[in-house]
Amino acid sequence: MQILITGGTGLIGKQLCKALLAEGHELTVFSRNPASVPAKCGAGVHAIGALGEWHPGKTFDAVINLAGEPIVDARWTARRKQVLWDSRVTLTKELVRHIATAGRKPAVLISGSAVGYYGNRGDTAMYEAADAGEDFAAQLCKAWEDAAHAAEQVGVRVCLLRTGLILSNKGGLLGRMLPAFKLGLGARLGNGKQWMSWVHIDDYVAMVLKLLHDSFASGDQASLALASGPYNMTAPQPATNAEFTAALAKALHRPALFAAPAPLLRLAMGERAGLILEGQKVLPGKMTAAGYRFQYPNLDDALGNLFGR
């Protein structure tokens, strides 16, 4: 297949490109720094520096849309919120405009979102049918999904990736947590009761491939119907922050005796502290129903795999 990927140079994108190349697909990655694409995504991967380079005569069989400015890295000023919005919602709208004008349209658009879609939901289990939350992250995810969903109007199957906290030993959440944990300074955040809906990157990539291939199953309406709409891209056993802290400390053979007080975190981080002090217990209802079998359903096994147990 010919596949266009935005965000292909990121933590998830690089791993996904590797898996797609191994299956023999031909990849084009949209990046603000196209010269970096072959080194990050694989020799032979084409690069475009603007979506305008996708001219109507060029055919892609599938589009995977992962681009987005990192959400946790900087304080949410009005300007930063606009950057976060433009890099997801505005870019996705532009992508869908290109899909709509393509001579032959891709069969499927697989587009990013996050478990933050649900907002802060306490201990209630969240399945795909639940409503979006009210906070900024939730509204950002909702608008991002709505922008992608518009591609259905031109006959493209759309899958939305409500992505959990990706566990990888190459960066992301664990990349941020490891320095303190390795020094034995790992700490529970606030009261530690907030849910963390995590997923091992190998499972994540395998689930994206499943969505891609299910959508290409020819003539099988039941299978086609499975691979559309939102998917909770999380492991089936989410953990509270206290459980996650203890599991990571155990995997690294370090103590984690501290607690970072919520007021201090809110002072230091402002509104985005909600990302780590609040949470949602998200379960992969549709993936499980579609028959996906997790390689790492259990947090200890996922961390053990990443840290060489």
Ligand SMILES: NC(=O)c1ccc[n+]([C@@H]2O[C@H](COP(=O)([O-])OP(=O)(O)OC[C@H]3O[C@@H](n4cnc5c(N)ncnc54)[C@H](OP(=O)(O)O)[C@@H]3O)[C@@H](O)[C@H]2O)c1
């Ligand atoms: N990792 C997680 O735990 C997690 C959890 C939930 C949701 N997600 C979402 O899943 C997506 C991929 O995650 P990731 O961890 O792979 O992210 P990442 O490592 O931060 O990579 C993000 C990608 O987006 C592109 N990008 C960043 N800012 C952009 C902008 N202003 N305009 C266009 N492209 C931009 C970058 O490409 P170039 O620099 O090459 O242009 C980069 O490849 C993100 O949208 C993220 O919000 C991730």
